C-alpha cells in the first residue's frame with residue numbers, strides 16, 4: 563500500500579509522519595513516534611484507554627485513521643506536564659489516589675482535561691458522564707471523580723470563582739485547600 567506523509571501538531575510540535583493510510587492514530591503515536599503514554603486496551607473503541615485530544619476534543623485514537631489528523635492538533639498525556647510541573651489534573655490524580663493502572667489512567671486523565679477545558683466547574687454527574695467512556699473493571703471510580711473535582715475547584719478557588727455545586731464542590735474545595743497547605 564502506498565504511503566503518504568501526514569503533517570500535524572503533536573503536543574505543540576509540528577510533526578510529519580510517513581505512514582500507510584490505513585494505520586490508526588494510535589499505531590502512529592505508539593509505534594512510529596514512540597509516544598507510548600497513550601495506551602491500547604481493546605483496539606475497538608470500547609475502553610477509552612487510547613483517549614487523546616484532537617483539536618481539544620477527546621477521541622479514541624484507535625478509531626482515528628492517521629490521515630484524518632492532517633493539519634490538526636493532537637494532545638497526548640505526554641503533552642500535559644510542563645517540565646517537572648504536572649498538569650493540575652495529573653497532580654490531583656496523584657494526590658487524591660485517582661491513579662490506577664498504567665493502561666486506563668492516561669485515557670481517564672485526557673478525558674478529564676477535555677472536560678475541564680470546556681466546563682471548568684463540572685458537577686459530579688457531569689464528571690461521571692465525561693469519563694463514562696473510560697472503562698476500568700478493577701475498582702470504583704470515586705477517587706477518580708474526587709480527583710477531577712479537586713482539580714476543578716482548585717483552579718476555581720485560585721480564580722476566585724464561586725462554586726455552583728454545593729456539598730460535593732465544598733468537599734473538593736476542602737480537599738484542595740488541604741492539599742495546598744500540606
Ligand code: FES
Pocket residue numbers: 601602603604605606607608609610611612613622623624625
Ligand atoms: S484501545 Fe481505543 S478505545 Fe480501547
Ligand code: FES
Pocket residue numbers: 662663664665666667697698699700701
Ligand atoms: S483498567 Fe486500569 S486499574 Fe482497572
